[in-house]
Amino acid sequence: MGVLASVPKIAERHFSASEALVNSGVTFLFALFAWYYNIYTLPAYIAHDKNKGLSLFRLMRSLLLGLAVMFLLAYVQQLLLSHLDFGPNMLMIEVRGILINLTFYMFLHLLYQSHQNQQVGIELERTKADNLGAQYEMLKQQVNPHFLFNNMNTLKAMVETNDEHTVDFILKLSDFYRFTLESRKHDLIHISEEIEILNAYMFLLKARFEDGINLVNTVEPQYNSSLIPPFTIQLLIENCIKHNIVSLDHPLEIRLYTENEKIIVENPIQLKKSQEFSTKVGLENINQRYIHLLNQKIDIEANEKIFKVKLPVIYEYYNH
Structure with a gap:
């Protein structure tokens, strides 16, 4: 994510290595935060919302917290690169943060749903095997x-x-x-x-x-x-x-x-x-x-x- 975020800076006519590096670092830190935050909150999601599908409350909480973290990172970027216009720059970074957060949230949810479907399939096979075993034992006794x-x-x-x-x-x-x-x-x-x-x-x-x-x-x-x-x-x-x-x-x-x-x-x-x-x-x-x-x-x-x-x-x- 950090490398992808620095591509527009690298493609600019007046390439600035420091801007590309800081921009990439900010995105990298936010992506790291978003990834581990969504993973960290997943156990609570499994425990409480496993039958509810997508949790709108959890998504909104993740986005709001992501916006706050990205604002802090944008402020740090402004301190390192004071010549940049904070308003447009902050807006661009916030939008990037929302897209990263949404991507990670949807990916992990899809991964979790796939895992749940596998578990259901395994449980069905186990139940089928137990049922067949019970029927076989019943038949042997009959x-x-x-x-x-x-x-x-x-x-x-x-x-x-x-x-x-x-x-x-x-x-x-x-x-x-x-x-x-x-x-x-x-x-x-x-x-x-x-x-x-x-x-x-x-x-x-x-x-x-x-x-x-x-x-x-x-x-x-x-x-x-x-x-x-x-x-x-x-x-x-x-x-x-x-x-x-x-x-x-x-x-x-x-x-x-x-x-x-x-x-x-x-x-x-x-x-x-x-x-x-x-x-x-x-x-x-x-x-x-x-x-x-x-x-x-x-x-x-x-x-x-x-x-x-x-x-x-x-x-x-x-x-x-």
């Missing part, structure tokens, strides 16, 4: 090989004993996997659809454990139109079976109910003697989906007797 293996064994036993519920079992198993294929395409489904999935899942479990497992569902009908990530409750019940004894001697009663705008899955703690290694991926998966969709975490409460998972109710409209 099409659990052990679950399929156990159901095939149950079906084999039912066929061998000519159980009258064999056809119903096959239909429910088919329904459950159909739900799996359909629901995994969506981020959210209605509670009524989730309960339909749950009923098919519980039928399969009852065929295997008989009265060793029971689900008491007291969710009020008013919540049927609210939303939930698919297979959330099914994963929680699968988690209950994984960690607790399920038998006719020690039946596992799972409660599903609502309280304070939360859907609660509750089960008594009757831990198996040989505990399976828990990575807690299932609960973390559910938690991450709620953070992504609702910006809220699930609540987990546990004591010596009861284990509860509380899921925030999701409504289709935020102004519910």
